[in-house]
Amino acid sequence: MPSLEVSGVSKRYPGFELQPVSFSVEAGEVFAVLGLNGAGKSTLLRTIAGTVLPDAGTVGICGRNRRPGRADPRLSVVLDGGRSLYWKMSVAENIDYFGALKGASARSRRARRDEVLLRAGLADKGDSLVGTLSRGMQQRLVLAIAVMCEPRVLLLDEPTLGVDLVHERLILQAIETLRDRGCAVVLTSHQLDFIERLATRALVLEGGRSKEPQALGELRDLMGEQVLEVELEHTPSGALIAQLCAMGVSVDGRSLRADASTTSLYSVLDAVRPAAIVSCTVGRASLRNAMEHMAQKEAA
Numbered sequence: 341m342p343s344l345e346v347s348g349v350s351k352r353y354p355g356f357e358l359q360p361v362s363f364s365v366e367a368g369e370v371f372a373v374l375g376l377n378g379a380g381k382s383t384l385l386r387t388i389a390g391t392v393l394p395d396a397g398t399v400g401i402c403g404r405n406r407r408p409g410r411a412d413p414r415l416s417v418v419l420d421g422g423r424s425l426y427w428k429m430s431v432a433e434n435i436d437y438f439g440a441l442k443g444a445s446a447r448s449r450r451a452r453r454d455e456v457l458l459r460a461g462l463a464d465k466g467d468s469l470v471g472t473l474s475r476g477m478q479q480r481l482v483l484a485i486a487v488m489c490e491p492r493v494l495l496l497d498e499p500t501l502g503v504d505l506v507h508e509r510l511i512l513q514a515i516e517t518l519r520d521r522g523c524a525v526v527l528t529s530h531q532l533d534f535i536e537r538l539a540t541r542a543l544v545l546e547g548g549r550s551k552e553p554q555a556l557g558e559l560r561d562l563m564g565e566q567v568l569e570v571e572l573e574h575t576p577s578g579a580l581i582a583q584l585c586a587m588g589v590s591v592d593g594r595s596l597r598a599d600a601s602t603t604s605l606y607s608v609l610d611a612v613r614p615a616a617i618v619s620c621t622v623g624r625a626s627l628r629n630a631m632e633h634m635a636q637k638e639a640a
């Protein structure tokens with residue numbers, strides 16, 4: 341039985357429609373929801389969380405339908421960063437409050453407090469008011485609280501927003517720990533390298549519409565297995581851009597990119613000669629390549 345089962349969930353706002361979405365996530369799986377700004381990622385996560393009522397569809401958690409508007413101890417969400425915390429309470433009081441809300445006893449909350457502070461990288465901030473923390477610190481605290489509740493399903497909307505490189509690693513480790521304990525994680529992020537390190541499958545939203553979820557490897561293959569990238573010193577002329585496009589090369593400012601299985605690197609280098617080249621690589625396609633390819637298709 342999947343830990344999370346989303347069936348036909350839809351939501352309409354004036355000027356935007358999240359069309360029916362269905363997918364399931366198994367215990368111990370990290371599932372990504374990808375898309376450009378305004379594609380509907382947060383709307384989807386909010387309807388799954390129950391903070392926004394869907395127009396249609398159901399959400400099952402470990403085999404039981406979630407009842408909208410009711411807190412569910414099996415589900416933790418990190419949707420609005422620090423905005424979901426109480427700013428006039430201290431860090432320790434917030435940890436205690438959310439632990440109590442999830443039904444943890446006073447004893448286990450006390451025992452967990454130091455662990456949560458450590459996990460959030462906030463060991464010396466227990467007595468600080470949440471309103472005095474930086475945005476990245478608040479984001480880390482929300483995630484550490486969500487992890488403390490040992491959820492069966494965790495929804496994360498841009499968990500690394502405003503978080504520095506060192507603490508991004510802490511967040512990555514926290515998600516990996518939960519995943520390894522059997523939690524099903526649904527994650528959105530514009531940081532595609534972060535997604536690539538964690539997720540195995542993804543649902544791509546484009547203007548509120550989605551296709552079947554795909555394995556990350558299948559998504560990368562949209563660009564071909566190998567991608568060639570050439571960075572020029574100067575932006576190419578209009579005539580050269582037209583010539584490159586006719587060869588199947590996409591041009592974004594000074595960056596040229598093409599599927600290496602259909603376009604040879606030498607033909608690209610011949611076409612741009614004698615322009616100065618800053619870098620030139622042929623390598624395995626990344627998720628970023630695939631998403632850029634999709635974005636260019638959408639803009640065309």
Ligand SMILES: Nc1ncnc2c1ncn2[C@@H]1O[C@H](COP(=O)(O)OP(=O)(O)OP(=O)(O)O)[C@@H](O)[C@H]1O
Pocket residue numbers: 353354355356375376377378379380381382383384
């Ligand atoms: N409460 C609301 N009322 C009206 N429209 C809304 C509401 N919330 C979201 N929308 C609209 O729904 C669309 C999708 O927004 P959403 O926040 O889900 O996108 P997103 O993919 O998460 O974008 P981003 O990457 O920028 O966070 C947008 O056009 C937005 O304006």
